[in-house]
Amino acid sequence: MVSPELSHQYSPMAKPHVRNKTHPCLTDGFLFLGGAFFALLIVWSFSSLLNSAPRFDSTPLSEAKATSEARSPGCAANLRYDPPDETFYDDQELSYSIEKKIEDWDEKRKRWLKLHPSFAAGARERVVLVTGSQPKPCKNPIGDHLLLRFFKNKVDYCRIHGYDIFYNNVLLNPKMNSFWAKLPVVKAAMLAHPEAEWIWWVDSDAAFTDMEFKLPLERYRNHNVVVHGWPKLIYEAKSWTSLNAGVFLIRNCQWSMDFMDTWANMGPIGADYAKWGQIQRSTFKDKIFPESDDQAALIYLLYTEKDKYYDNIYLEGEFYFEGYWLEIVPTYDNITGRYMEIERRVRTLRRRHAEKVSESYAAQREQYLKEAGNGRGSWRRPFITHFTGCQPCSGDHNQMYSGETCWSGMVKALNFADNQVLRKYGFVHPDLRDSSLVSPVPFDFPDDGPWG
Amino acid sequence: MVSPELSHQYSPMAKPHVRNKTHPCLTDGFLFLGGAFFALLIVWSFSSLLNSAPRFDSTPLSEAKATSEARSPGCAANLRYDPPDETFYDDQELSYSIEKKIEDWDEKRKRWLKLHPSFAAGARERVVLVTGSQPKPCKNPIGDHLLLRFFKNKVDYCRIHGYDIFYNNVLLNPKMNSFWAKLPVVKAAMLAHPEAEWIWWVDSDAAFTDMEFKLPLERYRNHNVVVHGWPKLIYEAKSWTSLNAGVFLIRNCQWSMDFMDTWANMGPIGADYAKWGQIQRSTFKDKIFPESDDQAALIYLLYTEKDKYYDNIYLEGEFYFEGYWLEIVPTYDNITGRYMEIERRVRTLRRRHAEKVSESYAAQREQYLKEAGNGRGSWRRPFITHFTGCQPCSGDHNQMYSGETCWSGMVKALNFADNQVLRKYGFVHPDLRDSSLVSPVPFDFPDDGPWG
Numbered sequence: 001m002v003s004p005e006l007s008h009q010y011s012p013m014a015k016p017h018v019r020n021k022t023h024p025c026l027t028d029g030f031l032f033l034g035g036a037f038f039a040l041l042i043v044w045s046f047s048s049l050l051n052s053a054p055r056f057d058s059t060p061l062s063e064a065k066a067t068s069e070a071r072s073p074g075c076a077a078n079l080r081y082d083p084p085d086e087t088f089y090d091d092q093e094l095s096y097s098i099e100k101k102i103e104d105w106d107e108k109r110k111r112w113l114k115l116h117p118s119f120a121a122g123a124r125e126r127v128v129l130v131t132g133s134q135p136k137p138c139k140n141p142i143g144d145h146l147l148l149r150f151f152k153n154k155v156d157y158c159r160i161h162g163y164d165i166f167y168n169n170v171l172l173n174p175k176m177n178s179f180w181a182k183l184p185v186v187k188a189a190m191l192a193h194p195e196a197e198w199i200w201w202v203d204s205d206a207a208f209t210d211m212e213f214k215l216p217l218e219r220y221r222n223h224n225v226v227v228h229g230w231p232k233l234i235y236e237a238k239s240w241t242s243l244n245a246g247v248f249l250i251r252n253c254q255w256s257m258d259f260m261d262t263w264a265n266m267g268p269i270g271a272d273y274a275k276w277g278q279i280q281r282s283t284f285k286d287k288i289f290p291e292s293d294d295q296a297a298l299i300y301l302l303y304t305e306k307d308k309y310y311d312n313i314y315l316e317g318e319f320y321f322e323g324y325w326l327e328i329v330p331t332y333d334n335i336t337g338r339y340m341e342i343e344r345r346v347r348t349l350r351r352r353h354a355e356k357v358s359e360s361y362a363a364q365r366e367q368y369l370k371e372a373g374n375g376r377g378s379w380r381r382p383f384i385t386h387f388t389g390c391q392p393c394s395g396d397h398n399q400m401y402s403g404e405t406c407w408s409g410m411v412k413a414l415n416f417a418d419n420q421v422l423r424k425y426g427f428v429h430p431d432l433r434d435s436s437l438v439s440p441v442p443f444d445f446p447d448d449g450p451w452g
Numbered sequence: 453m454v455s456p457e458l459s460h461q462y463s464p465m466a467k468p469h470v471r472n473k474t475h476p477c478l479t480d481g482f483l484f485l486g487g488a489f490f491a492l493l494i495v496w497s498f499s500s501l502l503n504s505a506p507r508f509d510s511t512p513l514s515e516a517k518a519t520s521e522a523r524s525p526g527c528a529a530n531l532r533y534d535p536p537d538e539t540f541y542d543d544q545e546l547s548y549s550i551e552k553k554i555e556d557w558d559e560k561r562k563r564w565l566k567l568h569p570s571f572a573a574g575a576r577e578r579v580v581l582v583t584g585s586q587p588k589p590c591k592n593p594i595g596d597h598l599l600l601r602f603f604k605n606k607v608d609y610c611r612i613h614g615y616d617i618f619y620n621n622v623l624l625n626p627k628m629n630s631f632w633a634k635l636p637v638v639k640a641a642m643l644a645h646p647e648a649e650w651i652w653w654v655d656s657d658a659a660f661t662d663m664e665f666k667l668p669l670e671r672y673r674n675h676n677v678v679v680h681g682w683p684k685l686i687y688e689a690k691s692w693t694s695l696n697a698g699v700f701l702i703r704n705c706q707w708s709m710d711f712m713d714t715w716a717n718m719g720p721i722g723a724d725y726a727k728w729g730q731i732q733r734s735t736f737k738d739k740i741f742p743e744s745d746d747q748a749a750l751i752y753l754l755y756t757e758k759d760k761y762y763d764n765i766y767l768e769g770e771f772y773f774e775g776y777w778l779e780i781v782p783t784y785d786n787i788t789g790r791y792m793e794i795e796r797r798v799r800t801l802r803r804r805h806a807e808k809v810s811e812s813y814a815a816q817r818e819q820y821l822k823e824a825g826n827g828r829g830s831w832r833r834p835f836i837t838h839f840t841g842c843q844p845c846s847g848d849h850n851q852m853y854s855g856e857t858c859w860s861g862m863v864k865a866l867n868f869a870d871n872q873v874l875r876k877y878g879f880v881h882p883d884l885r886d887s888s889l890v891s892p893v894p895f896d897f898p899d900d901g902p903w904g
Contacts, residue, residue: 031480035487043495076528076574079614082809089804092895096878112806119808122528135888137597144596145589148603152619155607159618162531164611167604170870170890172879188877192807352541354564355644356571357534418622425640426548427624436587438622443544 077195078118087112088194096191098173098184098264105254112194119195125217127249128196129158130189132168132182133204133393140395142407147204147393149414156421157208160358163200164193175268179245179294183264190252202384203246205392206322207413209332210381211420212362213319215249223314224251225259227298228321231310234302240284243302243315245295246386247322255312266297276300319374320382325390326401328382329409332416332432338379340446342368350444355424381420385413411435529647530570539564540646548643550625550636550716557706564646571647577669579701580648581610582641584620584634585656585845592847594859599656599845601866608873609660612810615652616645627720631697631746635716642704654836655698657844658774659865661784662833663872664814665771667701675766676703677711679750680773683762686754692736695754695767697747698838699774707764718749728752771826772834777842778853780834781861784868784884790831792898794820802896807876833872837865863887 088094088108095102102108113123131154138144151167158165171177172184182201189199198217220226229243250256266276276292280300287296302309320328342365343349349365372380389398390406397406415432422428427438540546540560547554554560565575583606590596603619610617623629624636634653641651650669672678681695702708718728728744732752739748754761772780794817795801801817824832841850842858849858867884874880879890 028483031483032487032490035484035489036491037487038484039488039491040495043492077614077808079612079809079811080815082805082812084800089806094804094895095892097892116806116809133600137594141593142589142596144594144600148585148596148600149621151600151603151607152621155617155619159616160531162529165607166611166877167607168877169601169604169887170874170879170881171888172877172890185877188879192877194806195808348536352546353534354541354568354646356529356647357531357568359531360534363532422622425618425620425624425637425644427622427640429622435621436623438624440547440549443546 076118078116081116081118083115085115087115094191096172096188098176098187098260099269101261102191102257103254105252105257109194109252116195123195124197126196127163127198127200127215127217128189128193129154129163129165129200129202130168130182130185131165131202131204132185135169135171138393138395140391140393143393143395146407146410149410150204150207150392153207153414153417154202156417157211160211160355160421161214164196173269176264177268180264180267183260183267183294186250187257187260190250190257193252196252198249198251200249201247203322203386205388205390205410206247206384206386207410207417208383209328209385209413209417210383211417212358212365213381213383214359214362219316220249220314223312224253224255225249225313226316226321227313228317228323229315230317231315234299234315235306238284238303240287240296240299242299243295244322244386244388245298246388247384259309259312262301263294263297266292266300267294317375319380320384322384322386323375323382325385325387325409325413327376328385329412331379331382332412335379335381336416336419336432338372339381343446344448347444347447350447352443353424355421358424387413408433528570530568533568533570535567537567539567546643548624548640550628550639550712551721553713554643554709555706557704557709561646561704568647575647576649578648579615579650579652579667579669580641580645581606581615581617581652581654582620582634582637583617583654583656584637587621587623590845590847592843592845595845595847598859598862601862602656602659602844605659605866605869606654608869609663612663612807612873613666616648625721628716629720632716632719635712635719635746638702639709639712642702642709645704648704650701650703652701653699655774655838657840657842657862658699658836658838659862659869660835661780661837661865661869662835663869664810664817665833665835666811666814671768672701672766675764676705676707677701677765678768678773679765680769680775681767682769683767686751686767687758690736690755692739692748692751694751695747696774696838696840697750698840699836711761711764714753715746715749718744718752719746769827771832772836774836774838775827775834777837777839777861777865779828780837781864783831783834784864787831787833788868788871788884790824791833795898796900799899802899804895805876807873810876839865860885 088105088111113119119126131151133147138147140146154165157163166189168185171181172188173181176184186199186201190196193199198215200215226249227243227245228247233239233242250260264270265272267273270276273292276297277290280292280296281287281290283300283303284296287293298313302313302315346364346368349361349368351361353361369380372378374380375382387406387410389400390410391397392406392410395403397403412432415429415435419428419432422438423441426441428441429435429437430439431437540557540563565571571578583603585599590599592598606617609615618641620637623633624640625633628636638651638653642648645651650667652667678701679695679697680699685691685694702712716722717724719725722728725744728749729742732744732748733739733742735752735755736748739745750765754765798816798820801813801820803813805813821832824830826832827834839858839862841852842862843849844858844862847855849855864884867881867887871880871884874890875893878893880893881887881889882891883889
């Protein structure tokens with residue numbers, strides 16, 4: 001017979017929820033742990049699921065794997081990955097020629113970037129600088145030497161800021177020669193560099209004279225082309241010097257392709273080339289030579305089709321997007337002095353550093369340049385000094401100035417710029433007119449010590 | 453009086469563990485959920501802790517934050533970050549001069565890299581190419597034009613492979629002129645680029661003629677210097693042409709600093725400069741000119757101190773780490789033909805693509821080049837064609853060849869190389885002797901279609 005205790009425990013009538021009297025905490029404990037375990041199981045499953053499945057779309061796992069292949073370690077752009085998926089490159093209608101139009105370029109670039117995800121980071125600010133000169137040796141005996149130095153100058157700037165640079169020295173379209181030659185190169189570069197948001201044409205006779213200054217791309221976020229220019233000089237003065245077409249930034253997009261198509265057709269490939277020369281000459285009284293030129297053509301488009309072009313072409317007049325050498329060259333020594341003054345006061349600006357972190361010091365220097373101004377009359381380093389009218393290659397400079405003024409001006413500009421580069425390698429040209437002589441830069445230069 | 457049921461429930465003697473009979477599941481449920489909640493709380497706390505605390509070391513949170521600042525979005529190298537922490541740059545004893553030794557360079561570089569974590573990715577393969585020429589215009593009328601083209605060639609190669617390039621055109625040490633001038637530049641570059649594992653000196657008269665080929669750095673993992681050379685020609689033939697010092701790879705490390713110190717002191721800055729000239733002349737019977745030169749000095753070190761140098765200096769003889777132009781130039785047309793044959797057979801190699809993914813096609817092409825061989829007698833594109841003895845700048849070429857052979861050879865080499873670049877921009881030089889003429893590259897070139 002069952003004992004009263006036990007019978008009550010098991011009595012169906014009472015139906016108490018009775019636990020084993022030996023391990024009441026253990027049972028509760030199991031319940032508790034069971035809940036904990038269950039929760040962890042859910043969290044782990046969820047986590048595994050999130051990490052293995054592709055995100056945001058329904059691409060199959062094989063594509064997700066391909067995407068991970070597409071990214072190289074360290075997230076640098078993967079130069080070794082070009083998937084077989086069709087892009088605009090596989091379209092037999094595609095032409096690199098300035099004479100053939102392209103359609104849907106925005107979609108085509110977008111697709112290429114999507115297929116090459118390792119290029120996504122930084123895509124919106126990626127710039128390729130394009131420059132160049134003629135295929136044959138220069139007529140001016142020191143022409144090629146100067147071009148070499150101007151090219152080195154650009155390579156230095158690009159190295160400091162992480163831009164790619166392409167030097168062109170062939171005529172891509174036999175009709176588009178002289179100043180028109182840049183348009184076929186820019187178009188080809190846009191197609192060769194779908195990873196680039198901007199192509200930056202810089203004439204062979206333009207030098208970077210502020211190695212630290214960066215293009216304020218944010219300023220141009222709503223525009224597709226940037227040139228140095230002033231609206232008043234276009235719409236009121238109708239001047240051929242209202243802007244300079246020797247340095248321009250152009251966004252790698254369909255609008256730009258269409259614009260370049262229009263622009264180029266005012267040149268030698270266009271049916272109305274001869275007519276354009278006459279129209280430009282009669283519109284811009286200070287246009288010197290008779291043939292249609294790229295600069296006059298650009299001003300003409302802005303002048304006559306303001307609605308279409310003014311909102312897309314940024315006329316940058318607030319700093320030396322490119323600057324007239326004649327007014328700039330005499331200011332270098334003073335500018336050097338002003339910057340040295342700042343460095344004498346500010347210890348961190350005297351600090352030696354790796355060339356690759358120069359932008360950090362540029363940012364620090366900025367606060368001390370607030371009083372410097374910008375552009376003409378300022379003592380800020382001019383961004384770009386452009387030797388318009390000097391023609392270093394042919395030597396056929398504008399008769400307004402002597403050749404000697406041009407060449408010696410170039411030497412000063414190039415040495416002024418080189419000093420900003422060479423400093424990171426421990427040296428400086430003490431005299432801007434002397435390209436050969438360099439001196440070591442002492443530690444903590446230009447601090448003169450307690451007696452300075 | 454308590455009913456028998458209830459009295460048994462509450463009887464101290466039985467001590468059953470009794471639950472409220474109304475919500476037995478709810479209570480269990482609460483226990484279970486309690487366990488689950490507790491587990492989730494633990495997981496969340498742990499996760500928060502892991503994400504906020506610095507890892508691997510005991511750096512304070514401020515440093516961890518600085519580290520996250522140090523990394524720019526997309527993991528590209530952060531050009532805008534140079535922390536205030538002391539590095540070798542802040543040591544007033546540091547000198548960029550070839551005449552001053554440096555100590556503990558390995559530790560100093562390591563510390564710099566640690567403070568600049570955004571440069572860590574790819575650090576072990578990071579290369580900076582250094583080249584250059586004299587400060588003044590060349591004596592040879594076409595000298596600077598050729599130098600300009602050779603420079604463009606190097607810039608093209610570096611752009612394709614993501615290397616930085618520095619062109620030097622000043623004499624950093626007035627005594628170290630001529631072929632000795634490169635050593636001060638290499639040292640300065642090592643200090644200016646602590647982010648670079650390798651500095652690659654390439655003479656101004658050397659051109660890349662295989663734009664796709666990459667340095668097999670893995671091959672050199674146990675060495676600090678790489679030159680084109682052959683042990684037999686050093687240790688048996690004692691020849692001045694046993695290696696070429698015009699193209700060398702040098703690891704950015706203390707061993708290299710010490711080695712360059714020794715090397716440079718066999719040059720004009722060394723006390724025994726005159727003596728070295730005599731020693732070299734008598735050791736290497738085919739050394740032409742009397743003064744101590746960098747190439748003879750290097751061979752001499754390998755020859756006399758084999759134990760010290762042979763294991764550190766890689767004598768690369770298996771491909772054209774640099775190749776003698778005289779034997780190479782006549783092979784370009786044949787090589788062009790062989791590569792075109794492959795492309796006719798292999799559709800993917802005909803595919804147009806962005807210049808930036810050229811390495812992908814290089815990798816694909818490799819399998820078809822297995823029969824090509826390497827170096828002399830092969831039909832593989834020679835990596836570098838070096839115009840030793842041509843002296844493009846002065847024009848004082850070795851009398852063994854005519855100037856015309858030199859210049860026309862250079863033009864062929866430069867156009868042969870340029871064709872590999874220009875192709876990505878849609879054009880090609882149909883004739884290697886003609887630098888001016890380019891033609892558009894048709895879609896699917898060089899496939900001739902079904903009748904080809």
